Amino acid sequence: MFVRELALTDYRSWDRTELRLRPEPTIFVGRNGFGKTNLLESLFYLATLRSHRVSSDAPLVRSGASAATVRSTVENDGRELTVELEIAAQGANRARVNTAPVRRPREILGILRAVLFAPEDLALVRGEPGERRRFLDEIVVQSRPIAAGSRADYDRVLRQRSALLKTAGAAIRRSSAEADSVMSTLDVWDDQLAQFGAEVTADRIAVVRELAPLVAGAYASIAPHSRPAAIGYRSAAGPEVDASPGGTESVAEIRDVLAHRLREVRAKEIDRGVCLVGPHRDDLRLDLGDEPAKGFASHGESWSFALALRLACVDLLRADGVEPVIMLDDVFAELDAARREKLAAFTASAEQLLITTAVAEDIPGVLAGRRLAVGVEEADGRRRSTIVGDERVVRRGEER
Known part of the structure; x- marks a missing residue:
């Protein structure tokens, strides 16, 4: 299973963006507060209908907008489905599958399976x-x-x-x-x-x-x-x-x-x-x-x-026969060297691995693929997140 496309409209710091992704590791690099986590959060919301950071939907909607839209095309064993979720700042959310409306948003559950590792996970124990x-x-x-x-x-x-x-x-x-x-x-x-x-x-x-x-x-x-x-x-x-x-x-x-x-x-x-x-x-x-x-x-x-x-x-x-999308939200910065290597070794075989980091050097060398730089720009007096760079990275020690 992997996400082939992700499109966001008025989702937190992203006013409008479209990403094409591949079944490989993708590393989003940018300073804290630039919107990296928002990308992973939007996909996790599609998978669970919950944010891993907040308990209500209102903070997910960009300031000044009435609703946010998350659209993703998910490919699983050759079958492709596009799911779209409109998240309302107030009121009920609405969802579509392959452009057709569904009665309840929870009917999209199961289209995307994802596991998210985040610094907030420490609260599971403490x-x-x-x-x-x-x-x-x-x-x-x-x-x-x-x-x-x-x-x-x-x-x-x-x-x-x-x-x-x-x-x-x-x-x-x-x-x-x-x-x-x-x-x-x-x-x-x-x-x-x-x-x-x-x-x-x-x-x-x-x-x-x-x-x-x-x-x-x-x-x-x-x-x-x-x-x-x-x-x-x-x-x-x-x-x-x-x-x-x-x-x-x-x-x-x-x-x-x-x-x-x-x-x-x-x-x-x-x-x-x-x-x-x-x-x-x-x-x-x-x-x-x-x-x-x-x-x-x-x-x-x-x-x-x-x-x-x-x-x-x-x-x-x-x-259960599902290869979930694995997302690592800035967790390598929280771990010592031994735990970093264990996590990298376990996740390296994932069909699709999405990683955020503020420091590219925190990512173990075994994880190579695509690196997207996330930045911010000012427009009409407002900040918005944007992709400012796209490059391929290889395992350390390998030739480009």
Whole structure:
């Protein structure tokens, strides 16, 4: 799989650009703030419908524009598809495949499969549970695009149920009639939350089960003298869910557990006005030896764990018969020499490798291909990113 064309309109710092790419390493070189990362982010958004840097879409739209457009032609085993996504600063996004509109943007998921390595990955180990939940959901929708529907349904129900919980306490205190109405409505939302939550959780657990040996192997390769790495799922609903094998066959069992826990904590939820049970409260457990990586891993161990998680995602997609586009966003500057070489050796065989760097010398010599220089120019008093150079590079020590 590789991206043959990428066109951006009003996407962050790029007002309008069109790039033709090839199945090879492409290195985008430019100073920090020149817009290199925006190119990779736009492709990752097509692959996951999420940015790896921000949680909302508004920052993706160039200042002064109402929407940004990302269009990409993706080639996979001789089959070519062009996907176009219009990202609105406010309101709903719209998508097209081969110029034909699709009903929902999530229908484009699966056309492009990509794994992105970025400095933000350190938060997977050292950050809050939300970072790890997002990581799981990204790889779930890439390995099983249909799962995006369950996640969207769950988010919708969670918003509605959370809004009800915020007002439930006051309504119950006002009258018995209002109390009956609140409880009846909560019953409906509880049933839906348990069902969609079980689907989301089962998908996540199935992916964790597949990733676990891949993460352990990748970590041992990157940090052979460190403690062994392990991952597992931690559900707010309790260990019965954690022990589930995941997948479709586990949905009913997980649903029953979630429904039971929702009944147990209902009074507490009404008192606090928040939803306390569900996949929005879960976490991905990361362990080094007998200790949690967060708080106990050194800086080098944390980076090794973060790299192992991303390398495992590549292996997971490859095992599914997909060669993902691999994107490295200025990560070589964050790594020591040994980790740079390990990452370069692993990614050198990718069908398409897209790399950003501020310093070309940070890229290991084994990675050769095309180098595009990214700069900025002023127009009408505004800065915009642009490609200012294009050259071929060879492995160090080889003749041009």
